[in-house]
Amino acid sequence: MLSRVADSLYWMSRYLERAENTVRQLDVTMSLLLDPGGASAETRWKRLMSSLGKPAGMEWSGDLESMASRLFFDALSPASITFCVNGARENARQVREEISTEQWQRLNRLFHQIRTPQAQAQFGANINDSLAAVIDGIHLFKGVSDTTMIHGQGWQFIRLGRYLERAYATATMLEVYQPELFNQDEEDHSGYQYLELVGLLRCCTSFEAYCQVYTADLSSGRILEFLLLNRDFPHAIRYTVDGIRDAIDSIQRSGGRRPPEELTAAIGKLHAMLDFTTIGEILAGDAGGFLHSIREQCMRIHELIYRYYVHYSIQSALSA
Amino acid sequence: MSAGLPMEMDTLYGDYTLDQAFDEMRERDGTLRSHYVPLAENLAHLPQDELQRRKQSADLSFLTQGITFTVYGRDEGTERIFPYDLLPRLITAQEWDRIERGLTQRITALNLFLRDVYSDAKILNDRIIPRELVYSCKHYRRQMRGLQVPRNVYIAVVGSDLLRLNTGEFVVLEDNLRVPSGVSYMLTNRRVMKRTFPQLFSKYGVRPIERYPQLLLATLRSLAPEGRPEPNIVLLTPGVFNSAYFEHTYLARQMGIDLVEGRDLVTHDNIVYMRTTDGLKRVDVIYRRVDDDFSDPLIFRSDSSLGCAGLFNAYRAGNVTVTNAFGTGLADDKAVYAYVPRMIRYYLDEEPILPNVETYLLGEEKERKHVLANLDKLVVKAVGESGGYGMLIGPHSTAAQREEFARQIEANPRNYIAQPTLDFSRAPCLIGNRLEPRHVDLRPYILFGDKVNIVPGGLTRVALEKGSLVVNSSQGGGSKDTWVLEN
Numbered sequence: 001m002l003s004r005v006a007d008s009l010y011w012m013s014r015y016l017e018r019a020e021n022t023v024r025q026l027d028v029t030m031s032l033l034l035d036p037g038g039a040s041a042e043t044r045w046k047r048l049m050s051s052l053g054k055p056a057g058m059e060w061s062g063d064l065e066s067m068a069s070r071l072f073f074d075a076l077s078p079a080s081i082t083f084c085v086n087g088a089r090e091n092a093r094q095v096r097e098e099i100s101t102e103q104w105q106r107l108n109r110l111f112h113q114i115r116t117p118q119a120q121a122q123f124g125a126n127i128n129d130s131l132a133a134v135i136d137g138i139h140l141f142k143g144v145s146d147t148t149m150i151h152g153q154g155w156q157f158i159r160l161g162r163y164l165e166r167a168y169a170t171a172t173m174l175e176v177y178q179p180e181l182f183n184q185d186e187e188d189h190s191g192y193q194y195l196e197l198v199g200l201l202r203c204c205t206s207f208e209a210y211c212q213v214y215t216a217d218l219s220s221g222r223i224l225e226f227l228l229l230n231r232d233f234p235h236a237i238r239y240t241v242d243g244i245r246d247a248i249d250s251i252q253r254s255g256g257r258r259p260p261e262e263l264t265a266a267i268g269k270l271h272a273m274l275d276f277t278t279i280g281e282i283l284a285g286d287a288g289g290f291l292h293s294i295r296e297q298c299m300r301i302h303e304l305i306y307r308y309y310v311h312y313s314i315q316s317a318l319s320a
Numbered sequence: 321m322s323a324g325l326p327m328e329m330d331t332l333y334g335d336y337t338l339d340q341a342f343d344e345m346r347e348r349d350g351t352l353r354s355h356y357v358p359l360a361e362n363l364a365h366l367p368q369d370e371l372q373r374r375k376q377s378a379d380l381s382f383l384t385q386g387i388t389f390t391v392y393g394r395d396e397g398t399e400r401i402f403p404y405d406l407l408p409r410l411i412t413a414q415e416w417d418r419i420e421r422g423l424t425q426r427i428t429a430l431n432l433f434l435r436d437v438y439s440d441a442k443i444l445n446d447r448i449i450p451r452e453l454v455y456s457c458k459h460y461r462r463q464m465r466g467l468q469v470p471r472n473v474y475i476a477v478v479g480s481d482l483l484r485l486n487t488g489e490f491v492v493l494e495d496n497l498r499v500p501s502g503v504s505y506m507l508t509n510r511r512v513m514k515r516t517f518p519q520l521f522s523k524y525g526v527r528p529i530e531r532y533p534q535l536l537l538a539t540l541r542s543l544a545p546e547g548r549p550e551p552n553i554v555l556l557t558p559g560v561f562n563s564a565y566f567e568h569t570y571l572a573r574q575m576g577i578d579l580v581e582g583r584d585l586v587t588h589d590n591i592v593y594m595r596t597t598d599g600l601k602r603v604d605v606i607y608r609r610v611d612d613d614f615s616d617p618l619i620f621r622s623d624s625s626l627g628c629a630g631l632f633n634a635y636r637a638g639n640v641t642v643t644n645a646f647g648t649g650l651a652d653d654k655a656v657y658a659y660v661p662r663m664i665r666y667y668l669d670e671e672p673i674l675p676n677v678e679t680y681l682l683g684e685e686k687e688r689k690h691v692l693a694n695l696d697k698l699v700v701k702a703v704g705e706s707g708g709y710g711m712l713i714g715p716h717s718t719a720a721q722r723e724e725f726a727r728q729i730e731a732n733p734r735n736y737i738a739q740p741t742l743d744f745s746r747a748p749c750l751i752g753n754r755l756e757p758r759h760v761d762l763r764p765y766i767l768f769g770d771k772v773n774i775v776p777g778g779l780t781r782v783a784l785e786k787g788s789l790v791v792n793s794s795q796g797g798g799s800k801d802t803w804v805l806e807n
Contacts, residue, residue, distance in 0.1 A: 005578075153597060317595075318600065
């Protein structure tokens, strides 16, 4: 597959994953504010921004509605949902011949849907509906991606983008939340504390999955264990790293080139770190540092993917 | 042959004036041409809002499919749906037969001309075409002299523009021999139309065009360099900002080949490679949708980054086929155009089946004087331009525009030609809820590999604005599906 095409598919997928993550976190932030007694709008907004990677131009202005609207519609801010959907669609447009018509139509419809003048009015009237509509659009796109596209290299690059973005975003979010939640005394749960924990799980659509594994008995330690180390839940970091390794393996098998040692080593290292660390060790040690290290390793993997598949030198390719 | 109007037809017509111009649907006395009767009856029997409903569902289909093109020279809304008209344009088997024979003859002669000019130049030595006309053409490529192209095919992909005069006769307006576009609209129009008028379609017995991508692929494969039995064929696009980008992706997908940009290609030892995730992969045939000028910065325009450095040398070495060949724009120069009938007689010893439009060459003093005196009646075109740019339509122009053109003509007469303002044919279009006539042309698509192949159909382009003569999509034109009837 053409390097440029792989690059576009990878970013199409990353942008959509990012949009979805932003939508869910915004949704949770807005709904937590409905209950009195929790943190103020300003505190919540700042925390939301931190877990989205502190984007520029989104500093608290005092008016939550207008901030939320900017996070949704401001096409010039790289943090906004509109920007991410535009980015995904622009990448898809450049590889229109590689993706299926169904994929393109779903993505194109989502793109047009949030651009209509009615979209802003709807957002003002009912934020939940607007956010749910974006999530629906993205889910449809993922569904047809899995069912209408050849599961070859292109599809693997889509998975690669999705999982890398998800691992990075989840690690960032946990890193932001962990000082507040995980260092607290387990005993003094007020009703609000419970809501906060549900909110955290909902940011990763993982409340129901968590309950299936641990029952509705929420504890910050188990939540961290679930979101970090669960093997079977698609939003858990360990699952996404499995996915990354699997995607790279498949890409390697379908191509004829010698395996990029540095890349497989970097992924293997991250994988092993998650495989051979217990939640007890993490909680007893430096949880923040652990999460931070996951982020750094994700960045390194991204760079290596670029070096091997996209921006390699001609000389290295000719001698191979 | 004509038939009486069904009663309901009267309410279907909007402002439908018949005059000198040939009307595709109606005779001069207002009766229907026989092959349009089923269409008209079908329309007349549809419930009031049904047409609009079908139109809306077709619109939506185009939008969600992302069938759009880019308009140059505007900042906003650069992406638009390609405007189209819901009613098909019908061509009888007999009319098509003549078009097909005429185009085959014409393309064969034009290809022989290119081969001749870039090798022995006999036609110039025999003084059939003036030497200075060829060598002063801005699309003449000196680099192509003496170069052997695969199978001697210079123009593998062509889309000629035909008009129908008030006599009902088809004439060739121009031959697009560089990178003709629009074929994807022909194919997608057909898909949408089959869904919009299924009964009508089956009643008519329309010849199929869906094979075009497969034929194109076979044509490209037949031109592969020697010794490459499983050629890697790619489509080279200028990129996502090109107005025809949709078409490039569409064709690549339909053919199952890679769509590459210049930055995907590298040359090494006169071999072209593309950068893939598995390393470099050799490229054998390039279906080029990038103009000559932008194809190779080492040979042509050095400020272009759309092409691939070293491409021309690899081509010259015979390691890669690029089609259409470089320098084919010479033969669709609007001044060289005037000599095509003479080429046909010279190379094939035949009379042209499809005539030319009368053309004044402004390089010749007598003709120039005549044209300058009659600018308000003529159409003036810059020879190297296409897409309706650089054009003066006399009867629709202002005095200031005419003065401006007169000045430009005096400054560079070789750069312009003039033609009479043609009263070309009109076909019924759905305007609001009613039928109104609009000017149309016809662009059939011709493929030339082992032999000349023309899919029965083409893109009928419509000047959707009332009275307008400009059908180019870049200037507010639209399209219609073209149904070539089985018999």
